[in-house]
Amino acid sequence: MSAKRIAFLGPPGTFSEEAALRYDPTAQLLPFASVAAVAAAVDSGMAEEGVVAIENSIEGSVTDTLDILIHESRLSIKQELVLPVEHCLLVRPGMQAADVKVLLSHPQALGQCRRFLERCFPKAEIVAALSTAAAVEEMMARENAAAIATRRAAELYAAEILARDIQDRSDNLTRFVVLDQTDHPPTGNDKTSLAFSFSDDHPGLLVSALQEFSSRGINLTKVESRPTKERLGEYIFLLDLAGHRSETAVAEALQVVEAQASFFRIFGSYPRYIGSA
Numbered sequence: 001m002s003a004k005r006i007a008f009l010g011p012p013g014t015f016s017e018e019a020a021l022r023y024d025p026t027a028q029l030l031p032f033a034s035v036a037a038v039a040a041a042v043d044s045g046m047a048e049e050g051v052v053a054i055e056n057s058i059e060g061s062v063t064d065t066l067d068i069l070i071h072e073s074r075l076s077i078k079q080e081l082v083l084p085v086e087h088c089l090l091v092r093p094g095m096q097a098a099d100v101k102v103l104l105s106h107p108q109a110l111g112q113c114r115r116f117l118e119r120c121f122p123k124a125e126i127v128a129a130l131s132t133a134a135a136v137e138e139m140m141a142r143e144n145a146a147a148i149a150t151r152r153a154a155e156l157y158a159a160e161i162l163a164r165d166i167q168d169r170s171d172n173l174t175r176f177v178v179l180d181q182t183d184h185p186p187t188g189n190d191k192t193s194l195a196f197s198f199s200d201d202h203p204g205l206l207v208s209a210l211q212e213f214s215s216r217g218i219n220l221t222k223v224e225s226r227p228t229k230e231r232l233g234e235y236i237f238l239l240d241l242a243g244h245r246s247e248t249a250v251a252e253a254l255q256v257v258e259a260q261a262s263f264f265r266i267f268g269s270y271p272r273y274i275g276s277a
Contacts, residue, residue, distance in 0.1 A: 003028040006178075007038040007047035013133035013153030019083050019176040020051040033130050035064040039073040042179050049078065055175040056085070058168055059111040061238075065177070066226055069267050070195050070236055077193055077268035079178040082275060087113050087167045090136055090159040091146045097162060100124055104135035105148035113148055116166040121146075133157075175273070183245075183268030190244040191221060192269040194254070197228060197236045199262035206237060212256045213241060216249040228263075236263065244269040 003026055009016040010031020020029050030047050032038045038050040054065045069075070087109055091100065103110075103117060104127045110117070117126065124146075129135035132149040136157045139147035146162065147153075154161050184190070198205050213220055222240035243250040245266055258264040 004049065005030055005047045007032050007041040007050040009033075009035060009038055009052060009131050011131070011133045011137065013136065013150055013156045014131045015083065015085055015150060015174060016051055016053060016131070016176065017133075018150065018152065019053075019081060019174075022083065023051060023079065023081055023176075023178060033134070035062075036068055036072065039068045039075055039179060042075055042181070043073055048180070050075070050179040051176055052179065053108070053174050054080075054177045056108060056112060057171065057173040059108050061224060062108060063226070066238065067229075070226065070265065071229070073179075075179040075181065076183040076266075077177045077270050078180040078182070078184050079270050080175060080191075080273045081178075082173050082175050082273050085112070085167060085172045085174050086151070086165055087148050087172075088151055088154060088161045089116075089146055089163040089166055090139065090149050090154050090157075091162045092140060093158070093160045095144075095146070095160070095162070097121075099144055100146045101144040102127055102142065103146050103148070104129050104139050106130070106132050106135065109135075109148045112167045112172055115168045116163075120163075177270075184270040186244040186246055186269070187271045189272050189274075190269050191240055191242055191272050192245050192250060192254075193238070193240050193267040195226075195236050195238045195263070195265050195267065196257060196261040197234065197263040198260065205260070209237075209257045209260060212253040213239075216253050218243055218249060218253060242272075 006027040008020040041047040042050040053062045103124045135147040136149045136153045139145040219242040225235040228234040
């Protein structure tokens with residue numbers, strides 16, 4: 001039997017690869033250059049599943065992933081996993097901190113290390129890369145550059161670690177999700193993610209929707225909003241809630257909210273992550 005094909009944000013050496021390896025160490029891992037490409041690979045059947053970051057404990061939601069789920073893909077969230085994230089400052093062998101004029105990394109990593117960068121490299125040019133590993137690839141081809149990435153990336157690209165644990169908080173955690181054509185059957189300890197918006201705008205709309213959950217004893221573990229990208233001041237609301245969409249109380253609440261909404265999408269129901277992270 002051939003190994004499962006899992007797409008991830010590459011190249012090798014990213015935190016997404018680490019998450020994919022932890023999720024299924026027997027899988028065939030396929031690197032892609034963007035979150036959109038990971039979703040497209042799963043949508044098209046090139047990969048059976050995709051692993052992408054969706055939330056960080058310092059920087060919050062990963063908007064690229066949310067926007068793909070809201071606007072572009074019909075994939076579902078099948079699993080979630082949480083990884084501790086340790087950022088390292090990588091340079092070409094022999095370089096010193098005084099040589100660094102340019103700092104490269106993924107925008108999320110740059111945001112998670114903001115305090116370190118402001119204190120230690122206040123005059124360095126900050127350059128965004130498609131991924132932390134892509135930043136290392138580019139750094140190795142440039143003079144006077146450093147990259148924020150993983151220990152594994154240092155090994156893969158023969159870079160030198162100049163500093164370790166440079167993230168703003170030591171308890172830096174990132175939540176990853178596994179995308180598939182379908183979500184997960186009930187396990188008894190699940191969560192459901194969804195998005196919705198309203199065409200009307202009058203007081204109490206959102207409160208009324210949220211009360212559908214609270215009145216049924218359903219705990220909301222996350223509430224946030226994203227612009228609809230259609231008109232200024234219009235938002236899509238995103239919820240994570242305790243329970244599976246097939247459970248009676250959850251299904252009833254979702255049905256009522258869907259009837260009120262102009263846009264409604266369930267991203268999926270999946271097991272709540274339980275781990276040492």
